[in-house]
Amino acid sequence: MPSRPPFRKILIANRGEIAVRLLRACRDLEIASVAVYSDADRAALHVQLADEALRLGPAPAAESYLDIARVLDAARRSGAQAIHPGYGFLAENAAFAAACRDAGLVFIGPSPESMAALGSKTAARRLAQAHHIPILEGTVDAVSSLAQAQAIAQRIGFPVMLKAAAGGGGKGMRLVASAADLPSAFALAGAEAAAAFGDPSVFLERAVLQPRHIEIQILGDRHGSLVWLGERECSVQRRHQKIIEESPAPRLSPATRAAMGAAACAAARAAGYYSAGTVEFLVDADERFFFLEVNTRLQVEHPVTELVTGLDLVQLQIRIAAGEPLPFAQADIVPRGHAIECRICAEDPEQDFMPSPGTVARLVPPAGPGLREDSGIYQGWTVPLEYDPLLSKLIAWGEDRPQALARMRRALREYQLGGLRHNLGFFRRIFADPDFCAGRTDTGTVARLLAQPPPPSLAPDPAWQDAAALAAALATAAALPPQPAAASTPSHWQRAARTEALR
Amino acid sequence: MIYEIQIGEAVRKLELTRDGDAWSVALDGQPLPADIALVAPGTISLLLAGRSFTFAYASADPSSVWLAAAGHETRAEVRDPRRRLAQRHFHLTGRARLNAPMAGKVVRLLAELGATVEAGQGLLVLEAMKMQNEVRSPKSGTLVSLAVAAGAAVATGQLLAEVE
Numbered sequence: 001m002p003s004r005p006p007f008r009k010i011l012i013a014n015r016g017e018i019a020v021r022l023l024r025a026c027r028d029l030e031i032a033s034v035a036v037y038s039d040a041d042r043a044a045l046h047v048q049l050a051d052e053a054l055r056l057g058p059a060p061a062a063e064s065y066l067d068i069a070r071v072l073d074a075a076r077r078s079g080a081q082a083i084h085p086g087y088g089f090l091a092e093n094a095a096f097a098a099a100c101r102d103a104g105l106v107f108i109g110p111s112p113e114s115m116a117a118l119g120s121k122t123a124a125r126r127l128a129q130a131h132h133i134p135i136l137e138g139t140v141d142a143v144s145s146l147a148q149a150q151a152i153a154q155r156i157g158f159p160v161m162l163k164a165a166a167g168g169g170g171k172g173m174r175l176v177a178s179a180a181d182l183p184s185a186f187a188l189a190g191a192e193a194a195a196a197f198g199d200p201s202v203f204l205e206r207a208v209l210q211p212r213h214i215e216i217q218i219l220g221d222r223h224g225s226l227v228w229l230g231e232r233e234c235s236v237q238r239r240h241q242k243i244i245e246e247s248p249a250p251r252l253s254p255a256t257r258a259a260m261g262a263a264a265c266a267a268a269r270a271a272g273y274y275s276a277g278t279v280e281f282l283v284d285a286d287e288r289f290f291f292l293e294v295n296t297r298l299q300v301e302h303p304v305t306e307l308v309t310g311l312d313l314v315q316l317q318i319r320i321a322a323g324e325p326l327p328f329a330q331a332d333i334v335p336r337g338h339a340i341e342c343r344i345c346a347e348d349p350e351q352d353f354m355p356s357p358g359t360v361a362r363l364v365p366p367a368g369p370g371l372r373e374d375s376g377i378y379q380g381w382t383v384p385l386e387y388d389p390l391l392s393k394l395i396a397w398g399e400d401r402p403q404a405l406a407r408m409r410r411a412l413r414e415y416q417l418g419g420l421r422h423n424l425g426f427f428r429r430i431f432a433d434p435d436f437c438a439g440r441t442d443t444g445t446v447a448r449l450l451a452q453p454p455p456p457s458l459a460p461d462p463a464w465q466d467a468a469a470l471a472a473a474l475a476t477a478a479a480l481p482p483q484p485a486a487a488s489t490p491s492h493w494q495r496a497a498r499t500e501a502l503r
Numbered sequence: 504m505i506y507e508i509q510i511g512e513a514v515r516k517l518e519l520t521r522d523g524d525a526w527s528v529a530l531d532g533q534p535l536p537a538d539i540a541l542v543a544p545g546t547i548s549l550l551l552a553g554r555s556f557t558f559a560y561a562s563a564d565p566s567s568v569w570l571a572a573a574g575h576e577t578r579a580e581v582r583d584p585r586r587r588l589a590q591r592h593f594h595l596t597g598r599a600r601l602n603a604p605m606a607g608k609v610v611r612l613l614a615e616l617g618a619t620v621e622a623g624q625g626l627l628v629l630e631a632m633k634m635q636n637e638v639r640s641p642k643s644g645t646l647v648s649l650a651v652a653a654g655a656a657v658a659t660g661q662l663l664a665e666v667e
Binding site for chain 2: 412418468471478
């Protein structure tokens with residue numbers, strides 16, 4: 001794609017690793033990038049790496065990253081021609097996409113009309129049903145009362161899943177095992193949905209026990225071309241949120257994969273979809289698949305697809321937004337090898353994955369063949385309390401799944417991240433699990449792993465323990481903490497350490 | 504220089520002495536041949552019997568250090584007996600809280616509730632890894648609370664007594 005830049009300047013309406021990812025795409029295309037930030041993010045990496053940066057407002061997202069008027073004002077002041085929303089925040093807000101259009105700005109994403117048609121889970125279910133895409137038995141409209149919910153649940157049979165119509169990220173979601181559990185679950189799911197999305201509507205569907213979560217990446221231009229770019233298996237989840245994604249999905253037949261791709265394209269075409277999007281499915285033990293929802297945005301786990309297809313989805317989104325046609329057809333898409341991603345989060349796996357912000361006191365990222373890291377952190381930075389705990393995404397590629405897993409294992413061994421609680425140790429455990437390594441994963445994988453004690457093979461050996469005791473004494477002698485940002489040279493520091501030790 | 508290092512349940516005694524250009528190390532009384540290189544701020548390279556360990560470290564909280572090497576991480580509490588000695592001579596005002604420096608068992612009490620105590624006076628004896636340690640008053644004053652009794656098991660950091 002050697003043509004001239006599709007835009008002169010783009011505003012990135014996001015923060016963290018995805019803002020960094022987006023502005024890197026801008027730089028690759030020789031487009032100026034404008035970062036926006038809240039007061040909590042003045043020192044954030046995306047502000048440092050962007051060409052320009054504008055303050056939005058105070059730390060709370062509602063007064064900064066979610067404030068449409070402030071984001072549009074920043075775009076106007078910077079002279080940006082287009083806005084990329086990333087994921088989260090305003091990315092799936094049809095009103096924001098429409099407000100961009102009204103302000104004469106290009107929204108890098110689908111049209112507000114297709115976002116509205118697919119954005120609500122109930123609307124998407126209706127659309128899927130109308131186009132003969134398999135959906136789980138249940139309601140295609142919001143359930144208005146507990147009595148109605150009981151009647152529907154009795155008809156389709158327990159267990160059932162209650163879900164927020166406007167939902168995402170596991171909020172407003174409840175698995176209901178029996179009729180007795182429905183009243184409290186109905187009230188809780190509705191309250192949670194109202195708090196998270198400002199809309200209490202919930203709907204019901206048959207629950208698939210221990211399902212796999214597999215999604216199809218789609219990409220369309222504004223001239224009617226639409227392709228699917230393979231699938232991603234995202235079954236390893238905690239708190240209904242993904243932590244590992246891979247492509248291709250292990251244990252999925254080519255026929256099912258192709259049928260899912262065709263179904264995803266049918267749903268997208270029905271909504272007049274363009275830009276990047278993701279159609280999510282549940283797959284049961286018999287490899288039957290059921291439409292779940294459409295994410296009308298770039299997905300967190302898009303790098304997995306980029307590594308197996310060789311495409312840059314963000315650059316393609318930008319070109320599509322500028323009106324360029326897709327530069328390839330479905331037959332040109334030949335995925336190669338296997339890619340897998342770990343979402344590194346500031347959270348404590350021992351405390352039910354509670355977010356655990358803090359200062360990145362020591363950071364040694366891994367390197368070497370087959371690795372990519374999309375990170376939003378740096379050594380010395382204090383992770384703000386206000387936002388998502390995702391710090392970085394580590395992605396490994398291999399010619400096949402075993403090689404990709406081996407490279408990820410190597411990367412997890414090299415990765416050193418100190419000063420805050422994180423889930424690297426939990427990933428090391430998952431990547432040593434025989435079921436996971438054999439591709440036998442479902443949405444219950446994390447819970448099953450946590451219910452067992454860590455295998456003894458993962459514990460450090462006595463020599464490591466001896467070395468750790470020595471390192472602890474030396475670290476103390478060297479006067480903690482080291483000054484990560486200091487300009488002092490190692491030799492200076494070593495002299496100081498020796499003096500300390502000999503005092 | 505002698506350090507007490509607690510990793511998990513284990514308390515190790517590590518002696519570090521300068522020996523010409525190198526350090527000599529003894530762990531729990533046994534020599535530990537180690538080649539030590541402080542390779543960068545926050546990074547220590549150790550060669551132990553030819554095995555290479557590269558530890559990254561950072562201050563985890565005021566009393567412990569985070570360590571990571573070869574895909575394992577841990578938190579270690581390091582006690583420097585000499586530093587504790589020095590701290591005893593600080594003149595402290597107000598109520599001083601005395602916390603357990605290590606996990607162990609209270610062997611006996613050396614002072615009664617309400618007693619007048621001197622700075623540095625032993626208040627109780629704590630036993631861990633078959634070693635008995637006197638826990639001393641950080642200041643002169645009155646022993647206003649005793650949170651433990653003889654025979655009690657205590658965790659690291661647990662409140663033992665207060666002197667006012």
